[in-house]
Amino acid sequence: MWNALFFYLFALIALGGGVLVITRRNAVHSALWLVVSLLGVAGEFLLLGAEFLFAVQIILYIGGVVLLILFVIMLVNLDQAARMRQFNRQWAIAGLCALVVGAEIAYFVWRGGPQAFQLATPVSAGPGEGNVEQLADVLFSRYLLPFEIASLLLLVAVIGSVVMAKKRS
């Protein structure tokens, strides 16, 4: 009962925040609503018993990504952008795409029947073992290769940004 209540509360926060991100005119306000939306997602992680993902979601997305977005927004002059029309010529195509994806999701939900709306029951950790340990075990044994590939990708991004910054000066 409480679980379901909190699930819908966090879902509302995440989705409502998301809608406000794209409708605010002021870029800083958008970034802040993005924080709210991400906090809603973090709450859902907590509800599923994934405490590690909850903390990492906040540290990385809010403490890292949104912070840098804010940094850029404050450095770039966005006053003009705020006064521009918010909807441009492509809105019809975008609307069509959203409609198609929506129909697709609706179809699968309809086919899934009543089970589609049931919350997944979290897999409980073994005695004396937390979410962090489980995640580490899986990440560094079964999924080691994808994990390393992802780190390599990040490394490439770091080097790329350094190279780009060097070229300017």
Add this chain to the structure above:
Amino acid sequence: MQAIIEHPWFLPLTVGIVIIALFPLVAAYIVLAERKLLADFQVRLGPMRVGPHGLLQPIADALKLLLKEDVIPAAADRGLFWFAPVISTWTALTAFALLPFTEQLHVVDVNVGLLVIVAMSAVGVLGIIIGGWAANSHYPLLGALRSSAQLVSYEVALGLALICGVMSAGSLSMVEIVQAQLERRVWLAFDNYGLMFIAFIIFLISAIAETNRLPFDLPEAESELVAGFMTEYSGLRWGLYFLAEYASIIVIGGVGVTLFWGGWLRPFPNVSWLEVPLNVVFPLAFFLLAALISFRLSRRLLRFSRWRALLMAATGAALAGVGLLFLLPVAHPTLSALFWFLFKVGLFIYFVIWIRGTFPRFRYDQLMDIGWKYLVPLAMAAVLANALVGMLRAT
């Protein structure tokens, strides 16, 4: 009554309420201690007017802040300007909930406690940035930009230093980290043949940078930016930022003490014959000495004004009373554990103030150099070395 005390929510709620109620007072007195210490470093007296030796100065300051006009700049983003200090204070106080004052005396102990504290400090940065931006003025915006760059940079080194500690303790839960130190028979700062001390030094430097203290107080450097992100704030809202800053100092001190200095454990927790000297005699001597000094000051004050002497004597009596509490066998284990935790956090705060009184402010490029070119590589090396030594010792 018994049912209330044994209810699982009783202790967390009580501790939480006590923290929220007492914290502003504690922060105000830390400020007094800071002003007095800085004055001492510079061979002057510091606040002396309100109360004996400035003892009532914090209360006067708090009253002034509460009664001051709350100015909001005309061009400011009103909603965000109002909300930003709330973010800072809220996150700093939330992090308090995870500090283990003693084994039982804490609000919550979650299995990712340390990460939640880091997450709270990450969200707390938003308060500074939003506050600086919402004022719609140049100095605050520059302060906000500087602070976001600084905090993001030093969070990396801080995180790596914390990883060293977590690796040794084998847990992210704050209570379990301290228990692990009891089992390993060593405070983590001295573990792994002294290698952990490097991690501790890195933690210390980045902790000072994370709390925006001198020599890393570039976000509010008063000689360059007036007051940085707080320039346009006044009255209670400024007070909230102030509160958040001191809360984060205590929190980061608490994290350092828990992770590296054995939390609530006394020195040499496994040597049983030191139990009485360190848990009873030391606190008793500490408080009685403080009381004695107060009494002597009180006698000297008698020449000037009677009520000042009386207040000073009452302070001394209160200190002596706290000291005598340590003789009670009933309150003893929790009390001495609490004493050691707060004593170590107090030492950390003293150290931070000492640093402030000693070092000049870094230039901005020096700050970034220290963060990225020295601390981060050193922290990575520390993680690697500690992991290797830890693995070798475990097998």
